[in-house]
Amino acid sequence: MENKKIPITILNGYLGAGKTTLLNHLLNNQVGLKIAVIVNDLSEVNIDAKLIEQGTSVEHIKEEMVELSNGCICCSLRSDLLVGITRLVDSKKYDYIIIESSGVTEPIPVAQTIIMGQTEDGRDLSQLCYIDSMLTVVDALRMKTEFNLGQALEEHGHEHEEHHHDHHHDDEEEKPIAGLLVEQLEFCNIVLLNKTDLVSKEELAIIKSYIKKIQPEATLIETKFGKVPFDQILNTHSFNLKTVANSAGWIQELDGHDHEEAHDHASEYGISSFVYRRKRPFDIKKLGLFYDYLPRSIVRTKGVIWLDINHDYAFMISQAGESMKFEEFGLWLGSRSEEDIQAYLKNSEKLRKNWDEYHDRQTELVIIGIHMDQKEVETMLDNALMTKEELETSWNEYLKIKNAK
Template identity: 40%
Template sequence: MSDDAIPVTVLSGSLGAGKTTVLNHVLTADHGLEVAVVVNDMGEVNVDAEHVAQQTDLDGDEEIVELSNGCICCRLRGDMLEEVGRLAERREFEYLLVESSGISEPIPVAQTFTLGFEDADFDPTGTYELDTMVTVVDAFSFWESFDAGGALTSGQLTAEAGRVPEEVLVDQIEFCDVLVLNKCDLVPDDALEEIEAVLERLQPQATLVRTEFGDVDPGEILGTGRFDFATARQSAGWKHELQHDHHHDPLEEHGVTSFVYERDRPFHPERIASLLPHLPDELIRAKGFFWSAGREDVAMGLDKAGTSVRAGPAGEWLATLPEATREQYFAVRPGLEEDWDEEWGDRLTRLVFIGREFDADALIDRLDDCLLTDAELADDWERYPDPFEPQDRRELALSNE
């Protein structure tokens, strides 16, 4: 790598694998690097970028760029290059970390940084140098949906695997330098060994790292120098991409669509807790934060991937912070003030649902039924029990099983 080039790590992985959690761990670790971040989300609201911004120290060295409502492997390739070109002009960072969407294909992203993109004005090849391609794999979902990967290796992907875009998952596993096997705490040791055997069969050259809660050593994915352009360009997938214009519509190609549920009225805690274990089977992913009446001190987070559903305290509302700290957030993210309520501040619900051919209208109606009624709004919310405590049991309590 040339001394002047900015190294790049690209994080890929299926919906809900834990890419954003890995990203947050890296950003808050003491690695001595000034990092710029690009976060891509297929939804119209980039919840992942909001979560990264909330978890990152405002006084740190990170700059976060959001790319929403599309994938950086196709529709947003030009937008991504425009943004990384703008970052390069300022050159106030030493490393670029890119989190792609859950259905982004890694090869086109790698080609964008190594070959450029004809529809973009900025040529990244003289400024950036691809350092590491990382794929985050959800060990629990892999074990549960694919019976330790047997369907993947046989090429017979079953209907049960329909919650994950299977072809993309295979591409992500086969084209990477580092495989981060996340959520290992949810899988028995013997099953983990089987999963690792399958992953090594699919991608024998990759370094395999086990993690829990996305807690990865930054040295495993930053500055590794493991990406080999000469080797990558010999892969069948790479050559295919060069010979065919890459474009995919998430709904048409993978049957995946999404919508954002946003309300400024709190949920009744018991009703929303009763609903969450029974979300539609067609949902691949649900994520975001919500307002639970009686817990105005914290924002509740929702994280569903496959049959695993987690819900519970996920951070502070800005309204609970000192005024000086709030002003810092407003300065960094001016859009936050637009949704500010005089009484409740930033308390609201914003959830992204991603799935295959599910009835969005029916789900919206069910969610609306969980909101406080007008009569309940005038009630004493403090008397409502909190079903999301104790925190260490919140996944067990909301399990689909």
């Protein structure tokens, strides 16, 4: 086989979405493609016994590697992903590599390994292979139930109900998967919407509208039993890191991009979104109560927020269904050196325009909902902010401490 870069498809999807069925379909291909598949657990992949290469020893299977008569191979990832990919590429036996990322891992680290990784002998992995596509398999029925999308078909009168959301789950099996599912959707360029036969035609239209709200740029392919033409998912040359990294719906919303067709379909089913922007920090306790009693009409919130507990650092908040993630995002520009501040202000008209006595500190939170009353949600969030008097006191104390250093 000639010395050329090997294309890689990274396959994401939660447990039960249909990744294994799709992998079997790809491994059993009779189109002459020699595919190497790296899976998490070989026992999960039900390979057709007739395809297992004659002479493949029991030891090979024990070593968690099965060679097939059509030239494909299925192996389990027992060590470092980078090492596994390098060995497959260096063997010069395969045309294509598919990596099944674990159902409970985020897709970005896997992509980073391929784009920025180095082999043990110092070669850039990006010189040996490239990401051809980042594919996320979604179970249509699970999507509908996890995000309560069935409510889009309900009577409008139920839309303002509030439900207590317990974001603390002790049982691993009971943890909501919505957050991970959304992350896998937000960082992909192909969505395979599987098990479409398990939902009604109207439910399917709502699910597709919601996916497009979360990920407006990706190619959406509908399928049953994971069967899809190979040319739609292999050798597509469709992955671009910069494009995919900025393709999530919440990022596009913040940037003011409007996908008119997707917006029309979404609004038809009552799916809407808006950006909540304020130049006052949240009271962390009041914000906690907002999320504890989140209106059931809200299915997704994500953004950078200003909190009363720390005027130096911005925080990232990410909620999907009942999944919740909250983490430090980084220093506000206003807390950096004067040199940094002037350099950024010089190069950004947007920053200059929004700069005030609190510098760049503000909240920008994207809210996606179904039959959502925007004014009501804005009022609820406004009630979770510090009052002007509280902010003035807090800010003066902050400046006093900062100037004393």
